[in-house]
Amino acid sequence: MDAKRVLDKSSVGIRVGGADFNYRADCSVVRDTRVPTVDSGPMPACMNGAALGSVLYTYVMDGGSVVDGASEKSFPKGNGPSSGGGILHDMEKTGSGGLGDQRDTGSTGVLKRASPTHCPSINGQLPGGLMHLDIRNPGKQAELADCFRAVQGQNLPPAERQPLPSSHIPVPRNRKPSGHADKEVMAATVLTSLSTSPLVLHPASTTTAAVPELASRGWKEALSASYSSSTSGNWSWDASDQSVPSTPSPPLSNDANKNFLLSSQGDDVNEDVTESTHFLFEDPIPRKRKNSMKVMFKCLWKNCEKVLSTSSGIQRHIRAVHLGRNSDSDHSDGEEDFYYSEIEVNVDSLSEGLSSLTPTSPTTAGPPPVFPLALTDVPRSEHISMNGSQSHFPTLLSQSAPSTLCHIRTDHAYQGPVAHVRTVSIGEKRQPAPSTHTTVNKNHALITPAPKPTQGTRKPRGEAKKCRKVYGMEKRDMWCTACRWKKACQRFTD
DNA sequence: CGTGCCGGGGT
DNA sequence: ACCCCGGCACG
Secondary structure (H helix, E strand, O other): HHHHHHHHHHHHHHOOOOOOHHHHHHHHHHHOOOOOOOOOHHHHHHHHHHHHHHHHHHHHHHOOOHHHHHHOOOOOOOHHHHHHHHHHHHHHHHHHHHHOOOHHHHHHHOOOOOOOOOOHHHHOOOHHHHHHHHHHHHHHHHHHHHHHHHHHOOOOOOOOOOOOOOOOOOOOOOOOOHHHHHHHHHHHEEEEEEEOHHHHOOOOOOOHHHHHHHHHHHHHHHHHHHHHHHOOOOOOOOHHHHHHHOOOOOOOOOOOHHHHHHHHHHOOOOOHHHHHHHHHOOOOOHHHOOOOEEEEEEEOOOOOOOOOOHHHHHHHHHHHHHOOOOOOOOOOOHHHHHHEEEEEEEEEHHOOOHHHHHHOOHHHOOEEEOOHHHHHHHHHHHHOOOOOHHHHHHHHHHHOHHHHHHHHHHHHHOHHHHHHEEEEEEEEOOOOHHHHHHHHHHHHHOOOOOOOOOOOOEEEEEEOOHHHHHHHHHHHOOHHHHHHHHOOOOOOOO
């Protein structure tokens, strides 16, 4: 099964430079294998042991060359990526819109891809791309390198080339047989870029475990060795991955799954499969682990900062904008996979710095709502509770928060029948406003997850006798609920 | 030290 | 949401 798949896809990979390689088949094979293991993938190649695999990458990396190859597919023209870039903007919009909202796959899906960014730069230069790969498994490189050279040196006859669309050219990273120093540099660069989305990477899929395992070993080793200096990210490439089915460990995650499935199922299905795969594999578990985390997909293409909430979306974006294929076009190579990375975004942080990420994707909208709520409460207690950091809130809120809200809120605080009466009267605001505080604080806490300003300022004690004093411990049942719960007294506000 | 109540935790 | 409490600030 794999073989089949591989073959088909392989063709694509080969295409790359325009120079064909016999390698294709191999590469493809490698690829498939690797896929399950790791998306980014050079590793897999190692696993297979097929030098070819490495070659494959190279092509991809070539970027420029790849592009050329791509051109056949759908590229309008010229320098692959660059041309794509031009298109980009236009496409982008569409793409974004078109992009699904599903975060689905995210978890499983794409971990990290090599950064497309490289590709463009690399364009003409195979080496750069290659370098990347090299880093990972130096050993193979040599082999590959040889092959590669041979290939390069002698272009295969056109006949040999297979026009087949590269279902998975994706591997952005390239290895270069030669030029170690350069390679390293490149690798570093790549890593850096990748590091951006360390968390995401792992979304390991349990399912994957079995298959990828084989592959994973190989690459792992390679990685460990190669990575030495540039361990920028938290890549979870650790040994743990295999053993731990859980979430984070296996770097393989998405792609692996994807590929895996694909390979097993049908050749063509590509996209569909991919999509479906996501669903299948999407592990709720991993995601959940961090409630505040949201998975986003970031386009790694050179100047593209596009961030989308959906893997499919980002893929489409890449396909359309960067790869120059029509978004609607039926076929997707999976090439896109390599040009985007999954990143986890802390929702909390989002709320604070929405500006950075949010804007990019429409989907992101979610978090914002938080503000309004928080704001609502604020107006009331502003002077008192908010003293320190939150002072700004009032302003913002003022607009949105009608006085009404305040009073309503108050009620909740601790609804004793009595309390209601008291609280309700908005007028109650007193200078010291300890009572007010209570309400406010509460609301604040509930509503705003964000860092609280509360800390230092503890409201001064109210003068009024509280339930405790009024009723005494004996009649505790008489106390307002708040007092009973050791909360700010609702009944006797100051 | 008693009190008020915040911040958390449990259900 | 309701209920409890640990613990801290304040007086």
